[in-house]
Amino acid sequence: MTDCLFCRIVAGEIPATLVAETDRVIAFRDITPKAPVHVLVVPKTHVANVTEAAAQIPDVLAEMVAVAQQVADAECGGEFRLVFNSGEAAGQSVFHAHAHVMGGKHLAWEDA
Template sequence: MSDDCLFCTIIAGDIPGDMVLETERVVAFRDIAPKAPVHVLVVPRAHVPNVAAAAREIPEVLAEMAEVAQRIADAECGGQFRWIFNTGARAGQSVFHVHGHVIGGGELDWNPA
């Protein structure tokens, strides 16, 4: 846990989050500025700065995050979703605690291909 991390503060329950799902190692809560009908952040309880560090340091938790993302998509998006990680400020990461954005709930008008 990091004392100056917004997500660590939400995980600790010191500030509210609109929780969707919680496990022993992962939490999921709604984004405060959603970009789609469903926009949920999937976050490990362990403070790790980005997805590459998560793959290196807590790969089993990263796998659990994927399972949680699918559970949310199954419940809210008919099982179809995008799972987006921003790594670095220029890529749009504003909280440096790894988190995957579960995006779905309708036709999405952005296609990276």
């Protein structure tokens, strides 16, 4: 998808600070972090949201969670919040499925 920000990051057209990568998933730092550790985990396949990912690429969704754990193990003692926003009203601004890995401090519910 040529107009998708995350597809362009996956393609290497837009720079990002990569944290982890597999054949099917990339993880990079959020440009507006909400916690000391704030990394986005993104499937390389374009799907609009987590529900589509679960229906169309469930094995990649599971891999996204595994990569999230790897990031958390490396950067915040293995403890983290994993957030998927699905839809504009829920805060999704890029309509390519992605998980927010947040940690590095005690996160109150209000930090979500």
